[in-house]
Amino acid sequence: xxxxxxxxxxxxxxxxxxxxxxxxxxxxxxxxxxxxxxxxxxxxxxxxxxxxxxxxxxxxxxxxxxxxxxxxxxxxxxxxxxxxxxxxxxxxxxxxxxxxxxxxxxxxxxxxxxxxxxxxxxxxxxxxxxxxxxxxxxxxxxxxxxxxxxxxxxxxxxxxxxxxxxxxxxxxxxxxxxxxxxxxxxxxxxxxxxxxxxxxxxxxxxxxxxxxxxxxxxxxxxxxxxxxxxxxxxxxxxxxxxxxxxxxxxxxxxxxxxxxxxxxxxxxxxxxxxxxxxxxxxxxxxxxxxxxxxxxxxxxxxxxxxxxxxxxxxxxxxxxxxxxxxxxxxxxxxxxxxxxxxxxxxxxxxxxxxxxxxxxxxxxxxxxxxxxxxxxxxxxxxxxxxxxxxxxxxxxxxxxxxxxxxxxxxxxxxxxxxxxxxxxxxxxx
Numbered sequence: 001x002x003x004x005x006x007x008x009x010x011x012x013x014x015x016x017x018x019x020x021x022x023x024x025x026x027x028x029x030x031x032x033x034x035x036x037x038x039x040x041x042x043x044x045x046x047x048x049x050x051x052x053x054x055x056x057x058x059x060x061x062x063x064x065x066x067x068x069x070x071x072x073x074x075x076x077x078x079x080x081x082x083x084x085x086x087x088x089x090x091x092x093x094x095x096x097x098x099x100x101x102x103x104x105x106x107x108x109x110x111x112x113x114x115x116x117x118x119x120x121x122x123x124x125x126x127x128x129x130x131x132x133x134x135x136x137x138x139x140x141x142x143x144x145x146x147x148x149x150x151x152x153x154x155x156x157x158x159x160x161x162x163x164x165x166x167x168x169x170x171x172x173x174x175x176x177x178x179x180x181x182x183x184x185x186x187x188x189x190x191x192x193x194x195x196x197x198x199x200x201x202x203x204x205x206x207x208x209x210x211x212x213x214x215x216x217x218x219x220x221x222x223x224x225x226x227x228x229x230x231x232x233x234x235x236x237x238x239x240x241x242x243x244x245x246x247x248x249x250x251x252x253x254x255x256x257x258x259x260x261x262x263x264x265x266x267x268x269x270x271x272x273x274x275x276x277x278x279x280x281x282x283x284x285x286x287x288x289x290x291x292x293x294x295x296x297x298x299x300x301x302x303x304x305x306x307x308x309x310x311x312x313x314x315x316x317x318x319x320x321x322x323x324x325x326x327x328x329x330x331x332x333x334x335x336x337x338x339x340x341x342x343x344x345x346x347x348x349x350x351x352x353x354x355x356x357x358x359x360x361x362x363x364x365x366x367x368x369x370x371x372x373x374x375x376x377x378x379x380x381x382x383x384x385x386x387x388x389x390x391x392x393x394x395x396x397x398x399x400x401x402x403x404x405x406x407x408x409x410x411x412x413x414x415x416x417x418x419x420x421x422x423x424x425x426x427x428x429x
Contacts (some may be wrong), residue, residue, distance in 0.1 A: 027180065030097055039091045043103075046084055050077060061121050070121055078114045079105065085124040092373055137195035143203065146187065149361070150206035150394065153180050158213045158221035167268040172358075174221065174276045181362045221276070228273050229287055235266035236294040247301040252308040256345055259298060270416055288416065302390055302421075313422035316379040316391060320350035328406075332378050332394050335408035344383040346427050355398060372400040380410075390425050391420040 004218060032040065053073040060068060085107045088381075093100045123364050156173050159181075164170045194200040200207075239262035243387075246254030270291055288397050320328075329348045334344060353375035362371055378394040395409035 020369075027236060030094060032093070032097075036093060040093065040099075043084060043088050043091075046080075047103075047207050050080055050110070051082070054110065057121050058117055061117065061124060062266075064124070066121065066124040070125055071120065074114075074118050074121060078111065080347075081110050081114060085111075100141070104197060131193055132197055135197035135199050137194060137199060140191065147203050147206060149183070149212055150187075150203070153184065154206065154210055156180075157217040157288040159212070160217045164220070164224050164332065167265075167272040171272050171275050174272060176360060177217070177221065180361075181214060181218065183361070183368070184210055184400070186293070186363075195231075197342035225273070225276050225403075228269060228276075229283065231265050231278060232269045232273065232287060233290065235262045235269060238262040239266060240297050241296050241333065243298040243301040247304055249342075250330075251307070252305045255263045255302055255305070256312065262419075263295070263298065267416065267418060274416060289416075291416070310388065310421055310423045313420065313427075314426065315347070315381070315422070315428050316349045319353045320376065321353070325350065328376070330405065331345075331396065331408050332380065332410065335395065335410045336380055339410050340382075340413070345380060346383055347381040347387055349379045350376060350379070351379060360415065370401065374398040374400065381422075383424060384421065385424075387424055388421050389424045393417055393419075403415055 005367055034256070054077065056068070057070065057074050060066065088103065088107070095101070157177075162174055184207075188195060191203060192201050195207075198204075239259050242258045243252055246252065246259065270287060273287060274284050305343070322328075328350065332348050333345055335399065336343065354378050357374040358371075360371045361368050363369075378396060378398045379396050380392045382390050382392060384390045393412050395412075398408055399405045399407075399409050
């Protein structure tokens with residue numbers, strides 16, 4: 001784009017010409033006749049604006065800025081120079097006068113460089129105009145959606161200390177953060193032209209606003225995750241300690257109260273840890289082992305008081321009344337028997353009255369993709385022995401982007417999923 005316009009040479013010529021235009025004629029050389037002095041003055045007065053415009057466009061090109069329209073100043077500059085040169089030559093000024101020689105040199109240089117400047121500046125100006133057209137928000141159909149998403153991100157990530165006070169509230173936020181962070185980092189590239197042209201409107205404001213919170217949230221989350229294993233151990237320790245006390249003092253209600261609360265908190269924290277780190281992360285595997293070990297201690301203490309404790313456990317609710325209720329239960333039963341063929345299923349209940357729907361956008365190497373799913377929790381009651389039944393959780397997932405296709409999630413016989421025992425005689429269909 002930037003051709004050699006001999007900026008230094010031109011600067012010297014311009015400065016010399018300016019000095020010439022501002023110098024009183026005839027101080028040390030042959031004095032011009034009065035009519036010629038007046039003619040030279042008129043020519044220099046016309047040459048001044050041309051020099052000024054050349055300097056402006058030359059400087060803009062040098063900086064790579066093409067905001068000023070080249071019409072008419074630059075596009076008509078050469079014609080003005082040629083006309084002015086003819087006017088100059090018509091005066092037959094004495095050739096030996098230094099000022100006259102300087103003006104001739106200036107005319108020659110300006111005639112040579114003006115076409116070059118006009119060519120490169122016009123090319124840059126056209127490119128700039130094309131960029132302005134490309135920067136128009138009508139070329140960005142996702143604009144409103146992206147701005148709205150930024151607003152939701154601001155609300156989600158502006159106060160991490162509040163978010164992490166509730167592990168269940170933090171779970172979806174943490175699960176979405178990696179994708180949201182990638183989305184946020186990608187936007188300046190996606191909207192490079194509107195941002196550069198100052199046409200991005202509220203998106204630029206939201207980018208600046210979120211920039212104050214996204215990295216802070218990430219730092220807070222990273223530090224919180226470092227502390228999370230100790231928080232889980234603390235809750236497990238409290239649950240185990242209270243279980244031992246309940247066993248020693250024959251207080252079965254402790255298992256429904258403090259023990260259950262601490263175990264539930266540990267389970268929620270472990271679920272959050274798993275969401276953040278990934279199910280197969282070594283840290284999660286290790287924490288699952290610790291959870292299982294503590295749960296085993298609590299189960300052992302609970303078993304010694306099973307009669308007193310289990311007598312108060314009731315069947316889970318069965319609130320779903322959709323027309324496909326039996327069909328869904330049969331799907332769960334089929335999948336459960338496929339995974340656990342030795343289990344004797346006594347009952348399957350659907351505790352929620354309706355599906356829970358979630359719509360998100362996620363990022364992979366191919367770009368952004370939409371996720372639109374619903375989930376319906378289930379409880380599978382399995383006979384454990386002649387006196388006890390165990391309640392396991394399961395899920396039915398519905399994919400709205402695949403014609404509401406259904407699949408059953410039944411890989412729930414592992415740490416991180418809540419199970420509960422009850423007396424077999426209290427089980428109802």
